[in-house]
Amino acid sequence: MNLQKPRRRMKLKQRKKYGKEGTAMKKAMMKIKASLTNNVGIKVIAVVIAALIWLMIVNISDPEKTVIIYNIPINVTHEEVITDMNMVYDSDKNATVNITVSGKRSVVSKLSAEDFTATASLKELSKVNAIPVQVSAVQNYIGRKITIEKQSKQTLEVSIEQVKKQNYSVSVEYNGSPEEGYVAGGYTLSKNMVTVKAPESLLDKIDRVVARCDIDGENEDFTTKSRLYVYDKYDNILKSDKIKLSSKRVSVSVTILNEKQVPIETPSVGTPETGYHVGKVTVSPENITLIGKKEVLDTVEKLVISDTINISGKTTDTVEKINIRKYLPEGTDIGQGETDVISVVIKINKLVSKKFTINTDKIAIDGLNNSYEMAFVSKNINVELQGKDDVIKKITLNDIGASINLNNYKEGTETVNVSVTLPDGATLVNDVRVRVKISKKK
Structure with a gap:
């Protein structure tokens, strides 16, 4: 049986069918091509108008805007340019700059001082001690979308000064009071001298260096680390990061002593001019507070002025000043706030x-x-x-x-x-x- 003839007929029918569809496709493509190539100028104008309409819509919804950003801190950089020459600089630590910024409203409306940095490099220090101030956006993408139109400060003024050093002896000041019946005696320091390094203008203001030591409630000898403070002649503490001390703290060993009040014995008095006699003799103050170790003070009942006061030839009342330090018992001293000079008032009367x-x-x-x-x-x-x-x-x-x-x-x-x-x-x-x-x- 011959099967090939029916197959050929089917192929011929398919060719006729697809031939008709291909012709229709070609005709459609020709129409599209004609529509694209005909009236090109009109179509270009339409595209341009559409673009302009889009830009108008964008600008209406996100227009250009100018804002002022206030109080951007100015940071000084490259300090080593000055410090390497053994010098220091000083400037307004609170210096800020304001800038005028323009850009899209959606961008500039959100900006604040934190979005910008203002720097003044000491590498660009001028002969008149001024540094150019440069302002830029922290984020690059912001910088590309805005324009800094102007800034309120173009330069930062600085002062330059030589650094010098000087040695100062260290004294001790006590804070608080020991336990009742006790008093702070002497002290020893791990370092008696410190070197202070500072700008010349600050160094000239320094009067003394003090180790402040807390003795509140103490009743026995102790040692502590005390911070050093720099004072001017008006008793004010000088605070500056430009003042450098060779040591910030020193070790202070404090002796805590007992105190005891004893009477001052009336000293013996010589003989006045013939025809006169010594009347009443008074001592001021009548008592003195002594300090020392308890075992020493327990042996002291009064302060004895062992020398006789010479009043030869005196015919009128007289006042003698006596420094009592030479009469202090061994191992004792005069209490804090007490005077070391007493007055002896001698009344001289005519016989x-x-x-x-x-x-x-x-x-x-x-x-x-x-x-x-x-x-x-x-x-x-x-x-x-x-x-x-x-x-x-x-x-x-x-x-x-x-x-x-x-x-x-x-x-x-x-x-x-x-x-x-x-x-x-x-x-x-x-x-x-x-x-x-x-x-x-x-």
């Missing part, structure tokens, strides 16, 4: 005198030989006494005794010394004599 007339029959006779007898040539003797007013006022004749000693005297008229006994505090102004007549008994 008063009083005259008494004594009948010679009141004179006791001693030493007269039994073979002799005697008689006073005069009936009275005059006695003048001298002494303090309160003593002399109280003396009466009954308080005065008189006697003569005739031992070794023989017949004749003689002037004899009278021995006068007086109350305490009274003295004779002049010697007393009396004339007597001695004769043999009949």
